[in-house]
Amino acid sequence: MGESAEELFARALAAADAEGRLPLPPLDEWETFPFEGEIRVRPLRAPADEPPRLGEDPADCWRCRRSEEDAIWSDERWLLTPLEKPSGLPVIVILQPREHCDLGDLPDRLAAELGPLLVRVERAVDSVGDIGRVHVGRWGDGSAHLHWWFIARPARMPQLRTSFAAIWDDILPPLPEELWRANLAAVARAMAADGGRAYV
Ligand SMILES: [Zn+2]
Known part of the structure; x- marks a missing residue:
């Protein structure tokens, strides 16, 4: 116990x-x-008491409602989405299954795809260039719908290493909009090169 x-x-x-x-x-x-x-x-x-998470009830889940509306890449079962606006780090993207589930109840057929996909997204984010490390995280206290974070830390900025990169993302000035969009497009293209569809 x-x-x-x-x-x-x-x-x-x-x-x-x-x-x-x-x-x-x-x-x-x-x-x-x-x-x-x-x-x-x-x-x-x-x-x-545990506070309720967003979209605990699938009927009320923002991710299920939006589907690929804001995605930069998708295939039949997975979506890759950015944050709503530029932030301090060069790329932050979120990988989610289309189906409403969390990690603990991920169906076996999706679980079998997850490992290769994590590697694919890491490589796609790294392909943007000048990326020192791609941090991959799954928390899940905010939204109930499974979501994996891919957080790119700029190369040759050792002060931004480790999990504090997520805090530096809030401290650094946001990326210029054009650069942010170009980085996301590079990620989407790299993903689509191995299947699925890029939207940017
Ligand atoms: Zn959902």
């Missing part, structure tokens, strides 16, 4: 100050941490 939220909370509070703030980790040793100066940990909140 796992540790309950109440047990975790009690154990954490025992290590926290009177306001419920835990000590800072050694931020000065994290060379890719984007912030400096006076920083403190937020007080830890008490256990609570």
Whole structure:
């Protein structure tokens, strides 16, 4: 049996100050941490119910409603979509099955395609050029419909390495619109070279 939220909370509070703030980790040793100066940990909140996710009910799922409307590439079973507008990193795209499911209930026929597709999208994003690394992530606390993040970190910008790249994406000025569209088109073309359809 796992540790309950109440047990975790009690154990954490025992290590926290009177306001419920835990000590800072050694931020000065994290060379890719984007912030400096006076920083403190937020007080830890008490256990609570899980908040509902977007589109938990397929009838109410924005991804199912949009289908390939905003996709840059798709095939019969999968969609690749960008963010709604340019952000700080050169490419961020999201891979999703057309069918409404999450990773834990992904049908076997889609699961069998997922491994090769992850590799394909990584290569397509890398083909944009001047990409140092393509980070691949699946969180899933926001939307219920399975979605994989592909987050490109610029080459020769070592300060932007590691998972903090996702935070630098919010800090860096957004890409010029034209460059953003050209990068997405390059990803879509690279995907379509191995099947499916590019929309840009
Ligand atoms: Zn859905």
